[in-house]
Amino acid sequence: MKTEPSVFSFEDLVKAPKQTTAWEGVRNYQARNLMRDEFKIGDKVLIYHSNTEAAGVYGVAEVVKEGYPDASAMNAKSQYADPQAIKKGSNPWILVDVKAMEILKKPVTREVMKNAPQLKDMMVLKKGARLSVQPVSPEEFKVICRLGDTASLA
């Protein structure tokens, strides 16, 4: 899962109540479908910081609640409001709850990722890959965790 740290960082997730947050604001159907169809309780998620100087993976989270409606879409006052959904009175947007589980003692920056041959196929490294929720293979996941020297959170 990608996030802009100036908006919501992995550190913010760690500091959140129960180290858990509802992943609001995804407004892309492909990303929504992944959360709706693929995200199961207990699944591990890499948290990637985008649009920042030191872009890369900073932590590992876990799905603690499976897909359910993202109410922020229907809230006209929310920055994530979806005027079309409000107008139609039906909300197509889905989110999941994720909990911070492990921190990468050595964040795996984009630079490091690009230099790791095992990670060359990762979607996030491809040019123009804007999707905010992306699949990661078990092998890629393991490599990131090893490179990042993960430590579990209390």
Added chain:
DNA sequence: GCCAACGTTGGC
């Protein structure tokens, strides 16, 4: 700040 890549919108 620039700009390429992408998704969405809306005129036709």
Added chain:
DNA sequence: GCCAACGTTGGC
């Protein structure tokens, strides 16, 4: 249904 125009993302 096509596709140009537009807005956004995000690396650099």
